[in-house]
Amino acid sequence: MSVAGKEHDLAGMYGPGSHSALYNWQRRVQTRLGNAVVLWMARRYRSIPERPGYRMGAGIGALMRRVSPRHHRIVLTNLRLALGSEKSEAELREIAAGCYRHLGKCLVEFIRLPALGSSDIKRMVDMRGFENIDAALAAGKGAILITAHLGNWEMIGTRIAAQGYPLNVIARAQRDDVLTEFIRRTRESSGMRVFHQDIAARRTLAALRQNQVVGILMDQNAGDDGLFVDFFGHLASTAAGPAAFALRTGAAVLPCFGWRNADDLHTAVIGEPVPIVRTGDHQQDLLVNTARFTKIIEQQIREHPDQWFWLHKRWKSRPPEEHRS
DSSP states (O other): OOHHHHGGGGTTTTOOSSOOHHHHHHHHHHHHHHHHHHHHHHHHSTTOOHHHHHHHHHHHHHHHHHHOHHHHHHHHHHHHHHHTTTSOHHHHHHHHHHHHHHHHHHHHHHHHGGGOOHHHHHHHEEEEOHHHHHHHHHTTSOEEEEEOSBSOHHHHHHHHHHTTOOEEEEEOOOSSHHHHHHHHHHHHHTTOEEEEHHHHHHHHHHHHHTTOEEEEEOOSOOGGGSEEEEETTEEEEEOOHHHHHHHHHOOEEEEEEEEEOTTSOEEEEEOOOOOOOOOSOHHHHHHHHHHHHHHHHHHHHHHSGGGBOTTSOTTOSOOHHHHHO
8 A cells, every 4th residue: 555545544543633621621730740840850850860860760751651641642653653564562562661761761861961061971972973064064054963852862962062063953842931941941051052943944044054053853743834754654744944944055964863872871973964856846855855854764763763752743744635535
């Protein structure tokens, strides 16, 4: 069956599109409680030692899996959709459990970031491929790092900033303004500059024209504004920003991914530039390049499936033609 043919099976896979007032109230309460816990932990455990922090993080992850059955169902739905034809149900559930343990550790690492120095970050993240950034910046048009919510993406950004590169990151604001500000401050204390989406396009273009580095997480549902490209065999709405910026500025596009090792230290690689397709048909160029970037992300997730953010409703948005059928 073709990819397009499969897409009709995805309707309603995350449940009904509208919910009762009680359900929505429960979600809001759950979100606010979760945010409050994160902010409390940030104050209480910022200076927790490394090894106890990892043990606590793994425990938090296991607790998260039990506290929110709704999110666990999303994780399993996504895993079955992406890998169900390749792995058994037991294997998918083990990946899900590993994902939660990993995310709990990522949370503790993020909380600890402001207390870490440059030498700590360099010890914790073995990063290779800086020469690819150097080559891109030598061309004078800036560098676009495409990445995903894989491994600990926050540690990867911090490591690049610790190397002295002018790193800007595009981020979505959280529903809670206090949490948004906490995340922004934490990132900027680590040497990054944050562009929230409402001003991201203008500031990204300015940064690239100033020959700086911009990191873009492009693995989440882009809603009605995205382009639908193949992701694990199914169409997914995907941000076209990286392709658009590259086509407009000539900036090099470098894949940048990291993963957690068994000892909880990290390895990351900045890859060589992805060749940009330019046919003269702008819309087609956006689609083709976005599809190529997404395929690179998929390949990286396949190598470390327990370290991707499966809690997100990646395939929620559907192409217009599905609604017409």
